[in-house]
Amino acid sequence: xxxxxxxxxxxxxxxxxxxxxxxxxxxxxxxxxxQMGFHSVEEAEDGAEGLKLNNTILPDVIVCDIxxxxxxxxxxxxxxxxxxxxxxxxxPVVFLTNHTESGVVKRGRELGANSFVVKPPSLGALKERxxxxxxxxxxxxxx
Amino acid sequence: MLDRVxxxxxxxxxxxxxxxxxxxxIETTQPLIEALLAALHAKDYPTVRKKAHFCSGASKTAGAWxxxxxxxxxxxxxxxxxxETAQTAGGQVADAFTAVVKAVEAGPAGxxxxxxxxxxxxxxx
Numbered sequence: 001x002x003x004x005x006x007x008x009x010x011x012x013x014x015x016x017x018x019x020x021x022x023x024x025x026x027x028x029x030x031x032x033x034x035q036m037g038f039h040s041v042e043e044a045e046d047g048a049e050g051l052k053l054n055n056t057i058l059p060d061v062i063v064c065d066i067x068x069x070x071x072x073x074x075x076x077x078x079x080x081x082x083x084x085x086x087x088x089x090x091x092p093v094v095f096l097t098n099h100t101e102s103g104v105v106k107r108g109r110e111l112g113a114n115s116f117v118v119k120p121p122s123l124g125a126l127k128e129r130x131x132x133x134x135x136x137x138x139x140x141x142x143x
Numbered sequence: 144m145l146d147r148v149x150x151x152x153x154x155x156x157x158x159x160x161x162x163x164x165x166x167x168x169i170e171t172t173q174p175l176i177e178a179l180l181a182a183l184h185a186k187d188y189p190t191v192r193k194k195a196h197f198c199s200g201a202s203k204t205a206g207a208w209x210x211x212x213x214x215x216x217x218x219x220x221x222x223x224x225x226x227e228t229a230q231t232a233g234g235q236v237a238d239a240f241t242a243v244v245k246a247v248e249a250g251p252a253g254x255x256x257x258x259x260x261x262x263x264x265x266x267x268x
Contacts, residue, residue: 022197024168025204028153035155067196098200098215120153120204 009131011038017059018043019050019076020096021068025119029063029096032123036130047076054080055087061134062093063126066104074107081112092133096121144239145246146206153204158251165247168205172198176240179214183233191229192221198236202243210239 016038020026026043033041042057044050048071050064062080066073077093080086092114097105105116114133117125147161154160179194195217202211213232220228 022171022201024164024171024201027164027167028204031154031157031160065200067193069193096200098196119200120149122153123155 009127009135011036011060011130014038014060014134015057016041017050017053017057017062018064019045019047019062019068019073020065021046022065025065025096029121029126032121032126033063035123036127047071047073047079050076051079051086054091058088059091061130062091063096063130064093065096066108074104074111077108077111077113092130092136094126094129094133144207144209144242146208147251149206150204162247162250165205168201168207169244169247172201172205172240175201176236179217180233180237183217183230186226188221188226188229191233192218195221195229205243207239207243210236210243213239 011033016033018026018029018033018041020029020043023045026045030041030043040057042053042059044053046068047064050062050071053059054062064073064076073095077095080091080093081089083089093112094115094117095105095108095113096119097108097116098119108116114136115129117129145165147165150164151158151161154164175194175198179191179198182188182190182194195214199211199214199218202208202214213235216232217229217236220226220232
């Protein structure tokens with residue numbers, strides 16, 4: 001029942017922001033988000049650029065790498081969730097991770113990451129994690 | 144060495160996107176490999192770990208599994224304070240990357256036909 005709801009989920013009116021310092025990985029993730037039907041997908045090269053774009057486009061979901069330079073994903077998330085200068089503070093954030101980053105994943109959860117997906121993300125895995133993050137976010141906003 | 148099918152699947156089955164994406168992967172990964180090897184030579188292990196991490200992530204995404212495994216081994220070895228293993232795996236990185244470059248340059252036509260490959264494996268067993 002829940003799986004059916006997830007497969008029927010529509011992103012057609014939604015905006016996504018992809019933050020990754022590797023152009024190659026970014027293009028893959030952008031392609032996956034477009035296949036899911038996102039209305040628009042913007043991209044940033046690191047956490048600093050991601051914060052600026054977040055304030056500008058107010059995305060419905062952010063897919064973010066953790067290890068980036070110069071501003072990494074954890075620093076990005078910390079500022080996003082806590083700075084008074086940042087808009088859209090509760091936006092769902094899905095982190096892209098490697099298996100080697102279990103300690104970092106724990107820290108990400110503490111900072112307020114909504115979900116995690118292991119690189120390289122398949123279409124199915126990324127969609128499931130985004131639906132999970134967005135659905136929970138909308139549920140919290142309406143209750 | 145290079146799993147084009149995995150990348151094609153990641154791209155939603157778009158065969159036309161595979162070759163340009165692989166060429167971009169080579170272009171963006173080459174400087175990372177050079178930086179990784181330079182850091183290994185200098186025994187600058189914090190930099191080694193970072194560069195190996197980046198190379199591993201990109202190579203897994205591209206379907207360059209062998210190279211990804213070497214990079215992952217290096218990253219884990221540095222995290223485990225095992226420079227010897229990192230250096231040993233590092234010795235394989237240049238050759239693994241060169242093999243990936245050659246496979247990308249050969250393009251889809253350079254692939255062994257899957258059916259023939261399966262028959263050959265069966266006959267060899």
